[in-house]
Amino acid sequence: MTHHPKQLVVVGGGMVARRLVDALRERDTDGRWAITLLCEEPRAPYDRVALTSYFSGRDPDDLSLGGAEIWDDPLVTIRRGVAATRVDREAREVTCSDGRVLPFDELVLATGSSAAVPPVPGTDLQGCFVYRTIDDVAALRQWVEALRERHDRPLRGAVVGGGLLGLEAAGALQALEVASHVVEFAPRLMPIQVDDGGGEALRRLITGLGVDVRTGTATSRISGERGRVHRMHFADGPALPVDVVVLATGVRPRDELARACGLEIGERGGVVVDDACRTTDPAISAIGEVACIEGRVWGIVAPGYAMAEVTADRLLGGGATFPGADTATKLKLLGVDVASFGDAFGTEPGSLDVVVSDPVAGVYKKLVLSDDARTLRGGILVGDASAYAGLRPMLGRELPGDPVSYLLPEGVGAAPSAELPDDATVCSCNNVSAGTVRGSVTEHACTDLPAVKACTRAGTSCGSCLPLVKRLMTTELERSGVEVSDALCEHLDLSRAQLFDVVRVGQLRSFTEVLERHGRGRGCDICKPVVASVLASLWNEHPLTQGRAGLQDTNDRYLANMQKDGSYSVVPRIPGGEITPEGLIVIGEIARDFGLYTKITGGQRIDLFGARLDQLPDIWRRLVDAGFESGHAYGKSLRTVKSCVGSTWCRYGVQDSVGLAIALEERYRGLRSPHKIKLGVSGCARECAEARGKDVGVIATDHGWNLYVGGNGGFTPRHAQLLAEDLPTDELVRAIDRYLMYYVRTADRLQRTAAWQEDHEGGLDAIRAVVLEDSLGIAADLDAAMAQHVDTYVDEWAAALEDPKTLARFTTFVNAPDAHDDTLAYVAERGQARPATPAERSGPVLVAGTTLEVRS
């Protein structure tokens, strides 16, 4: 280390300044520079991009960037709450707000921007806020909390500006339970990032969150009452009563220091710098939002980070220059996916648009391509931006395959990660290439996402590249033999959730169609039952018609459960476990007449075992005639709703648990799902129905019902978790409807609700937001899907009995219609039949306990 390091003064403790300090300290191993960082804000640099998360109860400390150890470095001095007030270029000194004067060898201006306040009367009233710093959002929150104390009506808020920041602010107001309105001057939301089609889709999504949207509207003035905001007035239309206003109409570079000392300023503000970030004074640089580079100012963090890296390099004698940046942006608002990148408006000559618009699904997607439809120039994704991470690195490159495939739900058919060249930038916030991410797996032995993030820094800022980083990691892990793929099988690369979406959006009706459009080959025992299940969930058609019988797994194929000897069991539905004496007698008679072994199941009903395939229709006929129907013991679908006796008889019961159990069982019977679904209803907190061991458990309270979800018995038992309390019956049913439908749509193959819930991004809280607050704007869709299921339910046994083609499947031999399977052999035990063991089959004593043929 040299004894007299040169003095570097950095003005502005923002995100970009922090990156500069990190980069310089990492590389300046000889200690050539001593850094002083002046922060006007009373804290060390923090993650402004994540500012909104401050509302979700996060501590300001959670917004810190990187480790705090850097401030203990003897070569780094941070002055919190100290602003630079004057730069003396002659003397090479900076004057600070605390009176100190600091000499410098190099000065870096990283003063960022301030929020622009629109020239509208009334913005100085109390209750008007900008949205830029921790102090801004803290003041906003305090204001809302204080108002809430005073009023017991819902609070009303308005956001001026419908761009990225305005929408984020509106989301923040909603999170504070303030009903919000967004007022945008332009004719659509996010006018800089999306086109009219995208704007329209976005409006629907935002409105779906309960935010009122007014576009093409000029705010003329804000009026007050006793110094506080009261009403917003518009060029036309009635005034809007408001309790709080957020101004989000843009930012202005904080170039005041530079102006005062005579540095060149850009036409629209910002300190003009060359491609090495030097201002017109070679000892002074400007980086981040305050810099005007290549003729423009950047309002996003990635170009700022690039400038910090360039400057660190130059300070150490390197010759790096600004690599350019892209305007790619992604809206960070839970449940509203918007991304825009590259030449999104197709302004380059000879651009070609590929547009997919699905107003029902709330999706608008556009790719801008070169005139030969090959090279990706830009794009707009609204409603589903899952393709964004994969597409952005392909900017300026040839897209392999059909461009449309990139616009199908969740990157269907597109596997750009496989072809992504090593030098393509994957994480633009941190300038991490695909090669680096791959290297973290192959050379640094990272095996999960947190490890890859820590190792490469990819995904540690805005997070929008994470899906792609994950895909790259997964591919690399697979290459080294670790199984992580969520592709179904060799015929379909989709996960079950993706499959569900393509079938739904594409209105596909058959296995062949699905495979032709989205897969390859002819299918197998993995993809066939999954596709059959998805088709059944969506279109609720009989599993054995429309050529679907051959797709069904063992039990679904004959609407019964195959037993160890190839015979079947039959389980009629007994909703809620309630059965009349007559019903019991009929089941008893049928069992006796067909010689079936009977057992009370763990699901509160009766199982009849040992039926031959050809006997099934005859058994069903008897059951159906007596008023029974299929219990779907064979299906990945609703099994049972277990109940306790409840208030009907029990001296502790507070609600009619049997009545509710029957209603629920009749509502969800036949609903095809990724795995089986079980419900339970208990009439009081003593929980005799063991409802918390079920996928959906309902427990009566004095005021209504508590709803628990994600319970499981089986291999890994789990208790269901509380989703909502004291619901009236109609709200309870609606919540279960949505929970189940959401599960049906998004879970993996053979994933029970417990595992699904655990894997779901954001966990139970996110699921609760979808179910109770409609955070994804899909609640109406889920409700409609469930209503359709309920309306179209038919008993599968009765339907099979009506259809001769289906019945023909139950004939034993194609060339000997009257012959029976003579390989089944039974012995009597405890008064009933059971399959003979191999020894019993070959031995001399074989006891015929039933009316079934016994092999001799």
Add this chain to the structure above:
Amino acid sequence: MSWTTVCDVETIGLDEAVLALVDGEQVAVVRTAGGEVFAVDQRDPYSGAHVMARGIVGTRGDRPCLVSPMYKQVFDLRTGACLDTVGGEERVLPTWPVRVEAGRVLVGSGRNTGATPTSSPEPSSVGA
């Protein structure tokens, strides 16, 4: 070799199977989506249950396969070899000679119990 006429080939759905009685034995007759017809034992060599015709027909790579509905072992229809033993020992699903003539499926007498390609029957193509 004597041949038993089993059914019209059209009776068997694509990628489906039917069960036939041949010389008193249970034989599963499979027709693939590619139009090939195969015959194998109805008895699943793993569970011992007579269920093979109730399994799913599909492919592994370019091999036509039948999957046992009981414990899901995967058999190559051309040879009867087990491609996925689900962790168990290797067992062979015996195959039967089969041909299609004038739209009818005929199964020959006598099963092949070896799994070597030489003893396997030639699949009969009926033109998809």
